[in-house]
Amino acid sequence: MKTLPEQLLSGLSHELRTPLNVIMGYSAILREEGEDNLSKEQRLALDRIQSSSSSLLAYVETIFYMAELDRGLMPLTRDAVRVSDLLARVGAELAPRARAKGLAWRFDAPAELPLVTDEDKLVRLVRTLADNAVRHTTEGEVVLVARPAASGVTLEVRDSGPGIDPELIVETEDVIAGRATTRPPRLLGFGLRLAGRLVRILGASLTMAAGPQGTTCHLVVPDLAAAESGRTAQAATA
Incomplete structure (x- = not known):
């Protein structure tokens, strides 16, 4: 009820x-x-x-x-995906908007980079970060980069915008960690609030760095199959 x-x-x-x-x-x-x-x-x-x-x-x-x-109504699923296909899906939606603003859009990912993850949630996460980059960048480019990592992949969303406010980075980290805070609230947008929740649910990590040359969002996304195999192996040797 x-x-x-x-x-x-x-x-x-x-x-x-x-x-x-x-x-x-x-x-x-x-x-x-x-x-x-x-x-x-x-x-x-x-x-x-x-x-x-x-x-x-x-x-x-x-x-x-x-x-x-x-409310826990979106359980984690395990989907076998190619990361390049996932980034192409995000690009199909956001690249036209970026180019309409005069921005270059590109992504760099190995053609055969596999990952077992919740495809819908990871697409939403990357799209949210990339959408934020497009909205706040007035000239230059938005770049998505994927590389293999130990037991998963790394994903980066880079832009040449003015750089995200450091206080908003801290607030996003609070959302990811599920921490309550006594700091005066800032207007952290819905996008970054959603990103924080998705990072936590996917078991990923997100670091954000901002400077005069723009913002870089660095994601490390675990392969859920590899993580599960690791837990099974640990349980067997315990």
């Missing part, structure tokens, strides 16, 4: 998603059917409606996904 907060979240999910989808649907129809009759200003206004509605819907989805994670 759902608790009152869970019932409220379920209701809000419907109440927010439905009107947003209606707004996006009708604005898309107006844009397509009125292409020849709309002024430049009207087309720009409809584009802003679409963009703002999409952003708001993404925030809504993130809030409810985090709520599902916190």
